[in-house]
Amino acid sequence: MMKRSACRQMTEPGFWAGVLVVLCTLSMGADVHQALKTPSVPSRVLQRHKRDWKWDKLYAYEEMPPKNPPEKIGKLENTFFTTISRYILSGEGANVIFTVNDYGDITVNAKLDREKKSVYKLSASLINITSGKQLDNDDTFVIVVLDINDNSPVFPPDLSGSISESSKAGSIVMTVNATDADDGNTQNGRIEYKLLNGTDLFNINNKGNIITIKSSLDREKQSQYIITIQAKDMPGIKSGNSATTIVTININDENDNIATFKKEKYHFNVKEDSKLGYEIGVLGVEDKDEIQNKDPTFTMQHEFDEVFDIKLNNEKDGILSLKVPLDYETKNMHIFNVNVDEHTVSKSPDNQGPNLQKRAQVFISVIDVDEPPVFSQTEFNFSIYEGQFKSPIIGAVSAKDPDKTGYKIRYSIEDANCPVAVDPVQGHLSLKRQLDREQESLHTFQVTAHEDVPNGLKSYAMVNLKVLDINDNAPELTNGSYVYVCERDEPETIIGTVGAYDKDENPGRFRFTLAKKSSNFSLHDNQNNTANIKLKQGGFSTERSMEYVLEIEITDGGTPEQKSINLLQIKVCTCQTGRRIEYCMAYAQTGMSVSALLAILLCIVTILVIVILIVLRRRFQKEVLVTKSSGEIHEQLVRYDEEGGGEMDTNGYDVSILSSACHDSGFRPGPGPSLYAVVKKPSACKGDMAMMIEVKKDEADHDRGGIPYDTLHIYGYEGSESLAGSLSSLDSSSSGSNLDYNFLHEWGPRFRTLAQLYGVDGSDTDSSD
Numbered sequence: 001m002m003k004r005s006a007c008r009q010m011t012e013p014g015f016w017a018g019v020l021v022v023l024c025t026l027s028m029g030a031d032v033h034q035a036l037k038t039p040s041v042p043s044r045v046l047q048r049h050k051r052d053w054k055w056d057k058l059y060a061y062e063e064m065p066p067k068n069p070p071e072k073i074g075k076l077e078n079t080f081f082t083t084i085s086r087y088i089l090s091g092e093g094a095n096v097i098f099t100v101n102d103y104g105d106i107t108v109n110a111k112l113d114r115e116k117k118s119v120y121k122l123s124a125s126l127i128n129i130t131s132g133k134q135l136d137n138d139d140t141f142v143i144v145v146l147d148i149n150d151n152s153p154v155f156p157p158d159l160s161g162s163i164s165e166s167s168k169a170g171s172i173v174m175t176v177n178a179t180d181a182d183d184g185n186t187q188n189g190r191i192e193y194k195l196l197n198g199t200d201l202f203n204i205n206n207k208g209n210i211i212t213i214k215s216s217l218d219r220e221k222q223s224q225y226i227i228t229i230q231a232k233d234m235p236g237i238k239s240g241n242s243a244t245t246i247v248t249i250n251i252n253d254e255n256d257n258i259a260t261f262k263k264e265k266y267h268f269n270v271k272e273d274s275k276l277g278y279e280i281g282v283l284g285v286e287d288k289d290e291i292q293n294k295d296p297t298f299t300m301q302h303e304f305d306e307v308f309d310i311k312l313n314n315e316k317d318g319i320l321s322l323k324v325p326l327d328y329e330t331k332n333m334h335i336f337n338v339n340v341d342e343h344t345v346s347k348s349p350d351n352q353g354p355n356l357q358k359r360a361q362v363f364i365s366v367i368d369v370d371e372p373p374v375f376s377q378t379e380f381n382f383s384i385y386e387g388q389f390k391s392p393i394i395g396a397v398s399a400k401d402p403d404k405t406g407y408k409i410r411y412s413i414e415d416a417n418c419p420v421a422v423d424p425v426q427g428h429l430s431l432k433r434q435l436d437r438e439q440e441s442l443h444t445f446q447v448t449a450h451e452d453v454p455n456g457l458k459s460y461a462m463v464n465l466k467v468l469d470i471n472d473n474a475p476e477l478t479n480g481s482y483v484y485v486c487e488r489d490e491p492e493t494i495i496g497t498v499g500a501y502d503k504d505e506n507p508g509r510f511r512f513t514l515a516k517k518s519s520n521f522s523l524h525d526n527q528n529n530t531a532n533i534k535l536k537q538g539g540f541s542t543e544r545s546m547e548y549v550l551e552i553e554i555t556d557g558g559t560p561e562q563k564s565i566n567l568l569q570i571k572v573c574t575c576q577t578g579r580r581i582e583y584c585m586a587y588a589q590t591g592m593s594v595s596a597l598l599a600i601l602l603c604i605v606t607i608l609v610i611v612i613l614i615v616l617r618r619r620f621q622k623e624v625l626v627t628k629s630s631g632e633i634h635e636q637l638v639r640y641d642e643e644g645g646g647e648m649d650t651n652g653y654d655v656s657i658l659s660s661a662c663h664d665s666g667f668r669p670g671p672g673p674s675l676y677a678v679v680k681k682p683s684a685c686k687g688d689m690a691m692m693i694e695v696k697k698d699e700a701d702h703d704r705g706g707i708p709y710d711t712l713h714i715y716g717y718e719g720s721e722s723l724a725g726s727l728s729s730l731d732s733s734s735s736g737s738n739l740d741y742n743f744l745h746e747w748g749p750r751f752r753t754l755a756q757l758y759g760v761d762g763s764d765t766d767s768s769d
């Protein structure tokens, strides 16, 4: 049975108002279950045991303070109930919150909270007190906790929304959802919303909690609004629990303002030597929109847009820069108009009208700067024939001072190695030395022009001097070494092809002829810079050790014609079929190299000198030494590459000079053996002779630039009373047997062999000197 006593307890106002509403609904005869729409409470529980268990729906109000005696909320009834049986409760809150007495009355012993637990599930059983036996099957039932309006709506923290400034009236800004812990199926848990301020601009529909705008907003006027919203439960009734929150609404920017100039006139100064792209200055513009919505475009007066350029900087101001260099001497002031415009998404009402500063005047003063000279060309190209020297002028460079002062210009070439000199006043270029195209065909150098004042400015120009070719080189034979004749070659066989090469440019076509006719070979000019060597007759054999040499004259096609005679060796070879070489005749003797020849010559000369020394020695021994005053000094060189030797070769040296060298008794030999200069003749020459030899020896030792160190130097010394006689070994050898050659031992190890040949005994001389 539902207890209706609660209606009597509605004493506290406000808080209990919600309960009152519920109860009044109930008291008006409506089914509680249907009114609350609680599906968890069955309309008829325990249909099966209808005859056994019987109770009505059980409800208990939340937040009721426990009473004494505890409040009865219902009664358990069972058909098997007798005085000796008893009801027992089990399940949620059994015997603590809910208790049952001997008569089946269920009471609440504690304060309930629907927001914590809204339904309690219990089961009841009936037992025989004496036997303790169950008298009926257990059955379950529920106790529903009824809601009272004990919770207020709660807003989420930090509510904010945004809307674009051009949005139309009625556009949605945001939704605001507050929550109420009370039963949402009752008015206790339902919420209505209300704007407490800002209602002139915003609207909130009290059910859908959607905030809309009443009219378009202008971010440039106010970019953020803070409004207070109230949420209240028990909609439609003045009482109820409420909460308020602050909502921030941001207005998003749109490009709805056009850009305008901040000033009517802009003045700038620019130096005339400013580089391209130089930033002259800033044309400040005003645009109330946020930076990302600033998009000004500038248009310049015609023709000036070819000189100047306007770009946007990060602040979306116009940056005026140089497109072409300025020249003070041509134009020292530039005045022009610039228009600014902007395409906007929408139009802000406060940014329209005819008085906007959409045009500005720009004044640019060009400042004069002392500029360096300017060459008439940045690069000069000249050409001259090689080998010329007398022809004085190659060409001329010229430069001017662009300034008003117009200083004179002086020219110079800073590179000292440059083969060209420049006239400092006229700028004429002339050759310092002859040029050779074959060495360097293009000379590139810099000419400097500088103002003829102290600390004058300089500028440079490149000059390319091309050296033109003249035919000054004779042609040469190429790849002649591949020409050979096979033993089995028939007459008219082409045994090889020769080509020609010329250092000069464009020599025209080479012509080939035989300088000396050959009975065995002929030469055929192919008219294409090659010539074929043909065999006139066969029958060559490697047996006969012959090497054939053709003298080929090659003429080039230049003017003047240059020709050369080239030797072409033709070997005789045994060949397999197809002229494949098997074996070629070797020509060892004739093929001897020049260096080998030189070496042989050197040996011959050395032996010769030694012989002369010996002869001299013998002569001094034989003859009575005659004191001589110092005389003329001769110096002659023996050259290696001269043929022959011996006394007959008077070109090489003058033997007679040597013979008189040390008849002088004052001769003092040098300290050690050193080729000819040390000829040690006991007490022969004295004073200046010895000095002379030392000086010459020293010269020879330290002369790096001259003749190789191993060249034999012969220094003759002849006194005024020269008794020059023959040095001939034929003359002197006959009496040589009784001579004392012991001095050879004193000359050191190089003369040991000679000493052993001529000397008496090598052992006793080692200790001397």
Ligand SMILES: *[C@@H]1O[C@H](CO)[C@@H](O)[C@H](O)[C@H]1NC(C)=O
Binding pocket: 175, 176, 177
């Ligand atoms: C607020 O509740 C409505 C429905 O009641 C829902 O559509 C909306 O998404 C909710 N908004 C927020 C911010 O939770």
Ligand SMILES: *[C@@H]1O[C@H](CO)[C@@H](O)[C@H](O)[C@H]1NC(C)=O
Binding pocket: 197, 198, 225, 226, 227, 228
């Ligand atoms: C609304 O009230 C809040 C809090 O008092 C205040 O900060 C805000 O500026 C008010 N808004 C308007 C539009 O008056």
Ligand SMILES: *[C@@H]1O[C@H](CO)[C@@H](O)[C@H](O)[C@H]1NC(C)=O
Binding pocket: 377, 379, 380, 381, 464
């Ligand atoms: C000079 O010659 C070079 C090529 O050698 C050429 O590139 C250049 O244009 C020429 N300059 C002038 C001014 O003729």
Ligand SMILES: *[C@@H]1O[C@H](CO)[C@@H](O)[C@H](O)[C@H]1NC(C)=O
Binding pocket: 478, 479, 482, 497, 498, 499, 500, 529, 530
């Ligand atoms: C020799 O030179 C000529 C012309 O340059 C060429 O045609 C020919 O093939 C050469 N011969 C050999 C064997 O290299």
Ligand SMILES: *[C@@H]1O[C@H](CO)[C@@H](O)[C@H](O)[C@H]1NC(C)=O
Binding pocket: 526, 528, 530
């Ligand atoms: C030159 O002429 C000869 C004979 O006409 C020919 O065999 C050869 O191939 C030619 N050489 C060149 C390089 O044209």
Ligand SMILES: *[C@@H]1O[C@H](CO)[C@@H](O)[C@H](O)[C@H]1NC(C)=O
Binding pocket: 518, 519, 520, 538, 539, 540, 541, 548
């Ligand atoms: C030509 O060759 C023959 C051998 O084949 C030789 O006897 C003769 O001397 C050669 N003539 C010349 C000019 O080399």
Ligand SMILES: CC(=O)N[C@H]1CO[C@H](CO)[C@@H](O)[C@@H]1O
Binding pocket: 082, 084, 128, 130, 131
């Ligand atoms: C109603 C009922 O069953 N009562 C029984 C309770 O237990 C005692 C002792 O077992 C019985 O004598 C009663 O008949």
